[in-house]
Amino acid sequence: MKTSEDKPSAQIHSSSTTFSSAVISSAVSNVIGFPLDSIKVRQQTYQFPTIRSCFQNAIQHEGWRGLYRGLTLPLVSATFSRSISFTLYDSFKHSFENTTPSIRYFLSGLCTGSLISLFACPFEYSKLYSQIHALLRRKDVQQYANTFVKPPQPPLSSFQSANDIVRRYGFCSLWNGYRYHLARDAFGSACYFAIYETFKGFLISNQVTPHFAYAFSGAFCGALSWILVFPIDTAKSIVQKNTLLAVKTPLSSIPWLSFSIYRGISISLMRSALINSCNFTLFEVLRDISFFQNI
Structure with a gap:
């Protein structure tokens, strides 16, 4: 079976072409998919029975802007880390x-995910902190409802979240839950790239149009790789949330x-399929544009 790498054009892309194309495609796809990620984190860390109830709760208490709370840092992080x-x-x-x-695909993805996780963990931890901060704040407000203690301040932005984490827990706390993050990113990246390359090559070798091959393979690799690593991602979210509550999380717990380890999986699959379909299609198209090839 031929793969897309059998084509000479697959070998001519420079590092600058790959990077610049990935910057744009990643930024666009992450803005599109961020509200779904916000719902996913809320479902993982709190007992919302359905996606609809979680969505309604967010809109009722925080408005539409609440679904984009914490976007700045992960947008920068995800765009830069995806490009790298x-x-x-x-x-x-x-x-x-x-x-x-x-x-080759699996090992390349494994090495890539391992390196990227070190950079991405602080940004993702700050994003999680920002996303669930409103829920933590409402819990504190209820706790102080019958006292004269002033309730906590409004939810924090991404940058404020990072500063607050460092101020409260120290700089190294930005890497809380890192072993879970490393396991998720290394294994997930290995599966992600291997699945994408294999299906893209298969579809193109069977005369499927390239744009459809990019979109379908991107959606499929995003969804399937998430199914494989989702338990690790949930464990990471639980551990990181518990550190904010000063609660220890033994592995056995x-x-x-x-x-329940798959709580939020449906919204994650939709988000991952959407983001990666958009991302890979735009990425592959941009790499073939002469402007990017001349960078």
Whole structure:
């Protein structure tokens, strides 16, 4: 079976072309998918029975802007890390060029995810802090309802969240839950790129139009890779939330074998499929535009 790499054009993209194309495609796709990510985090960390109830709760108490609370830092982080990720991935693919395609894709993704996780963890932790801060604040308001204590201030922005985490818990606390983040990103990235490359190559070799191959393969790899790593992502969210509440989270306390570990999976699958379909389609198209090839 031929893959997309059998085509000469797949070999001519420079690192600058890959990076600049990934910057734009990642920024656009992350803005589109961020509200779904906000709902996902709320479902993972609080007992909302359905996506609809979680969405209605957010709109009722925080308005539409609440669904975009915490966007700034993860937008910068995700855009930059995705751009670096795609560039590193292309570089690792050349390093593993003597291996079989499937192994090359998996190892390249594994190495890429491991490196990116170190940079991305503080941004994602700040995003989670910002997203659930309003829920934590409402809990505190109820606690102080019958006292004269002044309730906490309004929800924090992304930058304020990062500053507040450092002020309260120290700089290194930005990497709370890092082992879960590393496991999720390394394994998830390996599956993500391997699935995308394999399906894209298969579809194109069977005369499917490239744009459809990019969109379908992006949606499929995003959804399937999330199914595989979602329990780790939920564990990460639980651990990071508990650190904000000064609660320890033993490994045995995480419901690995319970359906609750997949709370928020449906919204995650929709978000991941949407984001990655948009991202890969735009990324592949931009890389073939002469303007980016001349950068």
